[in-house]
Amino acid sequence: MKLFYLTFLFVLITYSGFSQSISNQQIWTKEYEQSVYNWADNSLNLAFENDSLKNQYLMILVQKFKRELPGGLNSVSPDSLSKVVLKLDKECKQAINYQYLRKWTPGFEALLRKSIHDRLKSSLPKNVKDGMCNCLIIQYKKTYPKGMPGEVPNDIGDKLSAQCFYDVVHNKKYQ
Numbered sequence: 261m262k263l264f265y266l267t268f269l270f271v272l273i274t275y276s277g278f279s280q281s282i283s284n285q286q287i288w289t290k291e292y293e294q295s296v297y298n299w300a301d302n303s304l305n306l307a308f309e310n311d312s313l314k315n316q317y318l319m320i321l322v323q324k325f326k327r328e329l330p331g332g333l334n335s336v337s338p339d340s341l342s343k344v345v346l347k348l349d350k351e352c353k354q355a356i357n358y359q360y361l362r363k364w365t366p367g368f369e370a371l372l373r374k375s376i377h378d379r380l381k382s383s384l385p386k387n388v389k390d391g392m393c394n395c396l397i398i399q400y401k402k403t404y405p406k407g408m409p410g411e412v413p414n415d416i417g418d419k420l421s422a423q424c425f426y427d428v429v430h431n432k433k434y435q
Contacts, residue, residue: 287332296333297322304349308358317352324348353410361407369397372408394434395424 297318300306308314328344329335336344362368373393380389399420400408427433 288326288330292332293322293326296325299333304345313356313358316356317358320352320355321348324351361404361409363407364401368408372397372400388428391428391434392421392424395427396420398434399424 300318300321306314308317325348328348333341376393376396377389380392403416
């Protein structure tokens with residue numbers, strides 16, 4: 261009788277693993293890969309200097325998604341998917357050895373303003389936060405006239421933040 265249960269358990273485990281791998285293979289069809297490619301292209305606000313580089317990035321990203329999320333994008337929560345996207349984005353950029361610049365547009369400036377505002381201490385008065393946002397955007401545009409890099413070196417970010425804080429709080433500029 262024990263042998264029967266062990267055999268049954270083995271068959272059940274083997275079948276469940278087999279059916280899992282079949283269902284994962286069925287999820288990552290060419291059509292699904294194309295839909296993930298299109299989703300990433302439309303959702304990630306990618307700014308590449310040419311379509312060839314963007315296509316290369318997206319193709320690598322889809323392959324990394326397949327390995328990281330064999331059950332598809334919907335197999336994880338939106339919060340987990342955001343974390344995976346951030347991780348894979350960085351890996352893909354390294355894979356194509358590319359440092360992209362975000363062009364200065366009103367939309368990007370609004371996004372940057374919100375990001376800066378959200379990162380400032382909540383105890384700061386609104387006029388100081390607004391002044392810091394105005395100052396930092398002006399300083400970033402002077403420092404990076406062709407566009408904002410994906411990552412600003414800490415020393416530059418710290419220097420600009422300190423200067424803007426001094427200008428806003430002590431000199432009452434940018435308010």
